[in-house]
Amino acid sequence: MNVYRTHNCGELRKGHVGQNIMLAGWIDTVRDHGGVIFVDLRDHYGTTQVVVNDETLLAGLGRECVISVEGILRERSEETFNPKLSTGEVELKVEKLRVLNKTFSPLPFDIGESTDTREEVRLKYRFLDLRNPSVHQNIVLRSEIARFLRDKMNKLGFLEIQTPILTSSSPEGARDYLVPSRKHHGMFYALPQAPQIFKQLLMTSGFDKYFQLAPCFRDEDARADRSPGEFYQLDFEMAFATQEDVFEVAEKVLYDTFSKFSDKKVSPAPFKRIPYAESMMKYGTDKPDLRNPLIIEDLTGFFADVDFAPFRNKPVRGIVATNCAGSSKSFFEKMLGFATEIGMKGLGYISILAGMELKGPIVKFLSLEKQRELIERLGLKENDTLFFICDVKKLVDNLAGQIRSELGKRLDLTDDGAFEMCFITDFPMYGINEDTGAVEFTHNPFSMPQGEMEALETMDPLDIKAYQYDIVCNGVELSSGAVRNHRPDIMLKAFEIAGYAKADIESKFSALFNAFHYGAPPHAGMAPGFDRIVMLLAGQENIREVVAFPMNSNAQDVLLGAPGEVTELQLRETHIKIR
Numbered sequence: 001m002n003v004y005r006t007h008n009c010g011e012l013r014k015g016h017v018g019q020n021i022m023l024a025g026w027i028d029t030v031r032d033h034g035g036v037i038f039v040d041l042r043d044h045y046g047t048t049q050v051v052v053n054d055e056t057l058l059a060g061l062g063r064e065c066v067i068s069v070e071g072i073l074r075e076r077s078e079e080t081f082n083p084k085l086s087t088g089e090v091e092l093k094v095e096k097l098r099v100l101n102k103t104f105s106p107l108p109f110d111i112g113e114s115t116d117t118r119e120e121v122r123l124k125y126r127f128l129d130l131r132n133p134s135v136h137q138n139i140v141l142r143s144e145i146a147r148f149l150r151d152k153m154n155k156l157g158f159l160e161i162q163t164p165i166l167t168s169s170s171p172e173g174a175r176d177y178l179v180p181s182r183k184h185h186g187m188f189y190a191l192p193q194a195p196q197i198f199k200q201l202l203m204t205s206g207f208d209k210y211f212q213l214a215p216c217f218r219d220e221d222a223r224a225d226r227s228p229g230e231f232y233q234l235d236f237e238m239a240f241a242t243q244e245d246v247f248e249v250a251e252k253v254l255y256d257t258f259s260k261f262s263d264k265k266v267s268p269a270p271f272k273r274i275p276y277a278e279s280m281m282k283y284g285t286d287k288p289d290l291r292n293p294l295i296i297e298d299l300t301g302f303f304a305d306v307d308f309a310p311f312r313n314k315p316v317r318g319i320v321a322t323n324c325a326g327s328s329k330s331f332f333e334k335m336l337g338f339a340t341e342i343g344m345k346g347l348g349y350i351s352i353l354a355g356m357e358l359k360g361p362i363v364k365f366l367s368l369e370k371q372r373e374l375i376e377r378l379g380l381k382e383n384d385t386l387f388f389i390c391d392v393k394k395l396v397d398n399l400a401g402q403i404r405s406e407l408g409k410r411l412d413l414t415d416d417g418a419f420e421m422c423f424i425t426d427f428p429m430y431g432i433n434e435d436t437g438a439v440e441f442t443h444n445p446f447s448m449p450q451g452e453m454e455a456l457e458t459m460d461p462l463d464i465k466a467y468q469y470d471i472v473c474n475g476v477e478l479s480s481g482a483v484r485n486h487r488p489d490i491m492l493k494a495f496e497i498a499g500y501a502k503a504d505i506e507s508k509f510s511a512l513f514n515a516f517h518y519g520a521p522p523h524a525g526m527a528p529g530f531d532r533i534v535m536l537l538a539g540q541e542n543i544r545e546v547v548a549f550p551m552n553s554n555a556q557d558v559l560l561g562a563p564g565e566v567t568e569l570q571l572r573e574t575h576i577k578i579r
Contacts, residue, residue, distance in 0.1 A: 284401020481526020
């Protein structure tokens with residue numbers, strides 16, 4: 001028999017009444033009712049009320065002390081039931097109490113209120129923060145989702161394979177974390193930004209379907225949906241697979257996962273496929289939140305023959321907000337304030353009043369014919385408001401996307417009871433570096449260009465699309481992926497366009513380039529972000545809430561003190577001198 005407990009603090013019910021019970025856990029609260037002391041005892045599983053008649057048993061004990069108690073379980077009187085607790089109909093009358101450990105320092109915060117504490121304090125005392133049931137449950141949920149994903153991938157025929165943590169540095173977009181070698185003077189390992197090359201090598205090795213909950217390491221700045229340092233992704237790759245084969249797996253896995261762990265409505269398969277260019281035009285982003293029904297319209301052609309100086313020779317976008325014309329004056333003033341905050345010079349609009357009368361500073365520049373054309377083209381109705389966004393080509397879509405999102409929030413248009421998934425497809429293979437003017441890869445350089453070699457040899461590089469795709473959920477990028485380039489001739493040509501010589505490929509990507517010369521199969525895959533999946537399902541807005549021991553936003557582990565200094569001996573052993 002366990003010497004500390006016969007049951008846990010979350011399982012006792014009326015069926016256990018009359019039994020001799022032992023419990024162990026942390027003192028959550030103490031309530032002295034004059035001769036009778038009520039203690040809420042908490043462990044990983046829940047909370048049980050225990051009753052202590054001998055106050056000497058609790059002498060010197062307070063919240064978060066660890067105790068083991070023994071006694072007879074009894075039913076609580078009906079008027080004292082606690083419906084907030086799963087054990088709220090019973091209580092343990094304590095006959096024996098054993099102190100397992102005391103709290104020797106004042107608590108830095110109340111456990112139940114830890115989420116209201118400054119993040120630096122929470123992370124310094126993360127072991128206390130994690131005792132908060134709401135924070136604790138996030139980590140439990142994370143474990144349950146991980147187990148579900150593994151089971152799902154196994155059932156779909158994927159083989160779980162671990163790839164190396166110590167590897168070589170490669171130019172994959174973010175800064176590497178470097179690890180000095182003791183045995184090899186002046187040489188360094190790198191932590192993998194992703195298992196990209198390894199999973200392609202696995203396909204070349206004859207494995208058909210691979211997956212892992214893969215750790216990835218990137219020296220990037222933190223965001224609400226991105227951890228600094230490390231993160232995890234459901235990495236998977238398939239041999240002899242097309243883009244649609246990958247989509248089918250992703251739809252099965254994500255729909256089933258989100259449906260199991262949430263009561264919200266989940267968009268069913270097939271998820272919407274939205275080409276990148278269409279997404280930028282209609283939503284102003286390649287991460288659209290489809291819960292927001294607002295659509296951006298291209299009105300550049302409409303204003304081509306309108307003599308309105310601010311819109312002259314610039315792209316113009318419009319957003320129709322229904323039932324908005326009657327909004328308060330402060331609503332429009334706040335929208336203007338937001339527009340100027342994000343860099344716009346103003347925010348023009350036209351409201352549709354009763355009798356389809358158009359009102360707004362731009363109306364006087366529109367003839368009656370143009371007004372009718374605008375109404376018919378956009379299907380405008382009474383009480384609609386049409387907002388205008390105009391700027392240079394490289395800025396206008398992003399600005400329109402931000403106005404769309406802000407209108408969705410202020411007009412309360414977003415459906416909080418849904419998870420809306422979509423694939424963004426047909427990303428451009430190449431773009432222009434604004435600093436150098438050179439052609440460069442826009443995404444994963446190992447992707448297959450649409451049209452393969454013929455496209456590379458005959459098309460303008462800026463017109464070439466890649467078999468690259470993202471999964472987006474509620475405006476959060478969950479995943480990126482691609483059909484991979486598996487032919488050395490196409491790889492050479494694709495990298496040549498981006499300014500790489502054959503020698504560069506042979507030195508930087510030697511293993512993959514070499515493997516492609518020995519019969520690599522067509523293959524494709526993707527990698528949904530595991531932390532982001534958990535964040536969405538836990539209803540959290542910050543990814544650090546679903547990581548057991550996260551770094552702070554400044555990439556510091558304030559609990560263990562990393563990064564920190566090391567000894568001179570350690571530096572000498574790894575041949576490093578601090579400059």
